[in-house]
Structures are given as structure tokens and as C-alpha cells.
Amino acid sequence: MKPYYWESQHGNFGDDLNLWLWDFLLPGFRETHPDVLLVGVGTVLNSALLPKEGRKLVLGSGFGYGTLPDMRDRDLWDVRSVRGPLTAARVGVREELGIVDPAVLVADMPEFADQPKRIKCAFIPHWESAVAGLWPVVCAMAGLHYIDPRGEAKDVIREIAACELIVAESMHGAILADAFRVPWVAVSTSANINGFKWRDWAATVGVDPTARRIPISTRAEAIIKGASFWGVDYEGAGQAAEADTVAVAQAASRSRLRSAAKQVLAAPSTLALWQASRAEPQLSTDARLCERKERLYAVLEGVRRHYL
Secondary structure, rough: EEEEOOOOOOOOOHOHHHHHHHHHHHHOHHOOOOEEEEEEEOOOOOOOOHHHOOOOEEEEEOOOOOOOOOOOOOEEEEEEEEEEEEHHHHHHHOHHHOOOOOHHHHHHHHHHHOOOEEOOOOOOOOOOHHHHHHHHHHHHOOOOEEEOOOOOHHHHHHHHOOOOOOEOOOHHHHHHHHHOOOOOEEOOOOEEEHHEEEEEEHHHHHHOOOOOEOOOOOOOHHHHOOEOOOOOOOOOOOHHHOOOHHHHHHHHHHHHOOOHHHHHHHHHHHHHHHHHHOOEOOOOOOHHHHHHHHHHHHHHHHHHHOOO
């Protein structure tokens, strides 16, 4: 058996954690059932992503983009749990199988235990925002620590666990913060951020997925997202820019190093991010999170009996 995950060319810790989380949760799974694909953390229930052939074991995956694959053949699709009730409804399985995103179990790994709280407040953007945004500079001006979601997954997670407060545009930034009992504030820079998957997860742990709006920080970021920046609308430019994302981001990086004007243009982003860091944060209750984790561990025990 091998794990499936969506691999961003830029890196994204919320997807990359699949590379080692399942070895902790299901030791030895790689040595058995080579014909089975373990479909785990991520918004990957998408016909454009998953191979049509072969058996799949679904453990906590979510829907949110594209179209669902045909999952009616239960001999090929063993759906043990999905991210939340919205995904369960779309897939056509019982609502109680929408347990929680498996990333919450990262907090139970011994290597992440007892992280000292060394960061007052940090911002973790969506990976798309990180590609071409000015967010490290914006964070410095707003007095926040910047966490790059494209970093090595374990390093990103240790930083999250070391915070007293997280401002999260990255959904897995919020999920991991909540799992480590770090209060968090949800924000969004554009309509590109998928509300369905946030609501799906939020329903499982009883939190409010409503995000505060933060203005986009650079023109390059607006182009990639097909959004507006300082009154100029780049809607429809996103697809054209997508193939050249790296070049746009590199150009933006060179520009911000040599021009203070970038910081001036990012002033609305700085103010909004500073305000978000002082908003009332939220956190699921200990009881609700514990109940969801216990249900997911029960599912994993069933998987062990059946497959291992």
C-alpha cells in the first residue's frame, strides 16, 4: 500500500505530511496490499487527480475542487472516513463518516510534544499567497512572525506548535493550530480560498470558518489569483499567469528588495493583518476535539484489523 497526496511544485506542508503521518498511524502499511492506494490528508477526491484504476482506501480525504470520481464500486473504494459532513454528503456515504481531517493526529506524535512557546503570533498564508506575495515583509511591518507553508512539513508544524496565536489563511495552518491547542484567527486574501473545505472541517470540531478579509499584498499575487490590486482588476489573468508563476514570483522578490514602494502599496495588507492578530481568536473545545480523535482512532483500528 502506498499513500497518495497532491504534490505542489512549490511545496505545501498540509499535503506533504502524508509522506510520514501514515507510517506513524499505520506502521507497516507500506509492506502490505501493494494494489491499494491510501487516499489520506488533502482535498484530493477529484477525478482529475486520482488514478481511475486500482483499489483505494479513503481515510479522511476531502472534496472541494473539480468533480468527484465515480466511487460507487465499494470493491474498489473502501471509504472508512472523510474530512467532514459536507464531503460525506457529496460522496454519498453516512454523515457520521465525516469525522475530522486526519492532520489533527499529528499533534499526538511524540516528536512534536512539549514544544516551548517561543512565538507570540504568526501568520501562515495559503501556499498560493506565499508564491508571489510580500508576506514576510508585511509580517515584519505588522509585528508578526511569518511561517512559509512551502517549507519542510515538520519544520512548519514545529513553528505552529511553538506559537501562542496563529493567523491562518492556510486551512491546515488552522487545523494544526487547533490540534496543538493554539488559538487561531482565519483570514482570506481572495475568493480563490475554498470555503467549502473550511466549512467541511469546521463542522467536525464546532468552530466558525468565517474568515476576515486581508487585501492582496502585490500586483504579482493579484495576477496569479485573478483578483484586484489597488483598483486594477486582474480577473481572468490567473490562467495566463499560472504557467509562469515561478518567474512572476522571482520578479516580485527582486522588486521588493530594491523598492520601498512595494511596502507602501502593501500598507492595507499590513494594517488588516495587524488587526486580525488582535481579533478574538477561536479554538475548538477539548472535549469535541478528543471525541473526534477517538472516533478516527477507532476507524484506524478497523483498518489495521482488515489490512495489516
